[in-house]
Amino acid sequence: VLCPPARVGWCRAWGAPHSPPAPPALLPYVPRLSPMALPGKLTATTFALERPHCIFQQHSNASDAIWLVVAFANASAAFRNPPSRAEVPLYQQLPTRGSYMTLEMAVGTYSCSAPSPAVLRVGADTACGAQAGHDPCNGPLPSPGPYRVKFLLMGCQGPKAETSWSEPILLRRASSPSAIDPSPVRGGSSAVVVICSILASLGAVLALAVLSTVGAEVWASLCHQGLGTDTFARRSYRTHHIPPPLTLPTGCGGSPPGLGCFAS
Amino acid sequence: MAKSDDGIHILQGLLVFGNVVIGMCGIALTAECIYFVSDPHGLYPLLEGTENKDIYAGAWIGIFVGFALFALSILGIIGVIKADRTLLLLYIILMLITYAFEMASCITAATHRDFLTPNFFLKQMLERYQKSGTGNNNGKSVDETWDNLMLQNKCCGVHGPSDWQEYTSAFRVKHNDADFPWPRNCCVMNAQGSPVNLDGCKLGVSGYYNSNGCYDAILGPMNAHAWGVAWFGFAILCWTFCVLLGTMFYWSRIDY
Numbered sequence: 001v002l003c004p005p006a007r008v009g010w011c012r013a014w015g016a017p018h019s020p021p022a023p024p025a026l027l028p029y030v031p032r033l034s035p036m037a038l039p040g041k042l043t044a045t046t047f048a049l050e051r052p053h054c055i056f057q058q059h060s061n062a063s064d065a066i067w068l069v070v071a072f073a074n075a076s077a078a079f080r081n082p083p084s085r086a087e088v089p090l091y092q093q094l095p096t097r098g099s100y101m102t103l104e105m106a107v108g109t110y111s112c113s114a115p116s117p118a119v120l121r122v123g124a125d126t127a128c129g130a131q132a133g134h135d136p137c138n139g140p141l142p143s144p145g146p147y148r149v150k151f152l153l154m155g156c157q158g159p160k161a162e163t164s165w166s167e168p169i170l171l172r173r174a175s176s177p178s179a180i181d182p183s184p185v186r187g188g189s190s191a192v193v194v195i196c197s198i199l200a201s202l203g204a205v206l207a208l209a210v211l212s213t214v215g216a217e218v219w220a221s222l223c224h225q226g227l228g229t230d231t232f233a234r235r236s237y238r239t240h241h242i243p244p245p246l247t248l249p250t251g252c253g254g255s256p257p258g259l260g261c262f263a264s
Numbered sequence: 265m266a267k268s269d270d271g272i273h274i275l276q277g278l279l280v281f282g283n284v285v286i287g288m289c290g291i292a293l294t295a296e297c298i299y300f301v302s303d304p305h306g307l308y309p310l311l312e313g314t315e316n317k318d319i320y321a322g323a324w325i326g327i328f329v330g331f332a333l334f335a336l337s338i339l340g341i342i343g344v345i346k347a348d349r350t351l352l353l354l355y356i357i358l359m360l361i362t363y364a365f366e367m368a369s370c371i372t373a374a375t376h377r378d379f380l381t382p383n384f385f386l387k388q389m390l391e392r393y394q395k396s397g398t399g400n401n402n403g404k405s406v407d408e409t410w411d412n413l414m415l416q417n418k419c420c421g422v423h424g425p426s427d428w429q430e431y432t433s434a435f436r437v438k439h440n441d442a443d444f445p446w447p448r449n450c451c452v453m454n455a456q457g458s459p460v461n462l463d464g465c466k467l468g469v470s471g472y473y474n475s476n477g478c479y480d481a482i483l484g485p486m487n488a489h490a491w492g493v494a495w496f497g498f499a500i501l502c503w504t505f506c507v508l509l510g511t512m513f514y515w516s517r518i519d520y
Contacts, residue, residue: 038467038469039424039426039429039468039475040425040445040467040468041467043429043441043442044429044441045440045441045442046441046442048467119467121463121467123442124463124466126442126443140440140441140442172429172430174430174431174436175430175431175432176431176432177386177387177390177391177431177432177433180386180387180390180431181383182379182381182383182384182386182387183379183381184378184381185381189378191374192374192375195370195371195494195495195498196374196375198498198502199367199370199371200367202501202502202505203363203367205505206363206505206508207360209508209509209512210356210357210512213512213515213516216516217516
């Protein structure tokens with residue numbers, strides 16, 4: 001029975017097959033996450049698979065289509081390959097059936113001459129709404145999983161080849177920012193300690209110096225008030241007008257205004 | 265005696281010189297603090313609304329302290345030259361008050377700089393960026409600040425784009441994970457302001473997204489700010505300490 005190669009995956013039924021279809025060939029390839037260092041290859045609702053390269057050559061012809069089966073890890077054993085394209089489980093059926101098929105691609109996409117490396121991003125199409133569409137779509141995954149995937153080569157008669165199931169893929173689960181502790185490392189930086197301690201000691205010394213200076217002056221004035229004079233008697237008192245003949249510096253009597261007389 | 269007169273003249277000269285330096289440093293401090301308060305890098309909205317904006321308080325105090333230092337230095341020069349005890353006593357007392365304020369500013373700037381850890385900014389960013397429903401100026405400024413930061417410095421998040429994946433955030437509530445694993449501004453943009461390769465950016469293909477975090481771009485200016493206020497203030501205070509001690513010695517040696 002020939003399939004018209006008009007559209008990928010579309011086959012016209014040419015009559016009932018004469019014999020039950022052969023079970024699909026099991027290919028040794030195991031799907032896996034892309035080995036490239038991409039920070040976006042595993043997110044909370046998507047993941048990026050390595051594109052299989054040169055896997056399906058011997059089993060496929062030009063009219064076949066390669067599907068990606070995504071199933072919950074605990075539902076993968078119970079998955080049965082759909083006998084025809086019309087019975088492919090859709091994205092919207094994931095919660096009820098535990099699996100769906102998506103990323104229908106032409107065989108040429110995975111051929112040996114296709115450019116590689118490349119990735120297949122599962123969950124990239126956010127336009128897949130909850131609307132009950134009848135077309136397969138690649139919607140974001142609703143829960144962190146874990147999921148298992150396999151590739152299925154579908155021809156007109158049904159599945160022709162399949163790969164092994166992948167290892168379970170667990171999506172990211174983000175934690176809450178309230179768990180972040182913003183407080184600095186205890187101990188502080190040494191520069192802060194240096195600044196604070198030196199400043200505190202300088203301030204204390206200054207305050208002490210002012211208090212002692214003013215205190216000494218006040219004490220001196222109180223002490224000598226009993227003598228009846230109002231002067232600071234710590235040192236000899238010289239007036240401007242009666243310079244002592246021998247000891248007065250020349251600058252005192254005729255000193256320019258503004259320069260006081262200083263005790264020697 | 266000629267010698268003691270010379271000694272006093274030297275002390276006067278030193279005090280005048282010390283006060284001139286204090287005056288100039290006061291003006292410099294005012295100018296520096298005005299520069300910091302004017303927020304040339306636009307980072308103040310990140311601290312606004314938190315308890316950690318005290319490095320700006322330190323800068324505000326610095327403006328007024330700098331001006332006070334300049335005014336007091338002029339008073340000091342006049343008092344030293346005229347050998348007026350009253351003026352000098354006034355100078356010493358006012359200088360002590362200014363000294364205390366500058367000490368507060370220095371210590372505030374130095375200690376609060378320590379609170380600006382990466383986790384502090386990370387928590388702020390996750391809780392506030394793109395937070396819908398606030399509608400007030402506070403929320404909008406945080407969005408604009410982060411958008412500008414990421415665009416101009418070609419960075420993403422605080423540690424990197426993985427911040428948006430490791431934690432839930434206000435951004436994640438607003439934008440779905442499949443289309444926006446991280447904000448659009450983390451993508452490398454072309455001249456028109458749209459991503460060069462959106463799919464490459466979503467996957468994290470190098471060359472199409474910004475892989476480094478913005479923490480260095482934030483901390484650089486804030487460090488300069490905090491240490492500028494703290495260390496320069498500290499230097500001024502050490503110098504002022506010496507000048508004040510000299511002035512007190514001078515004051516105690518002059519007669520009415």
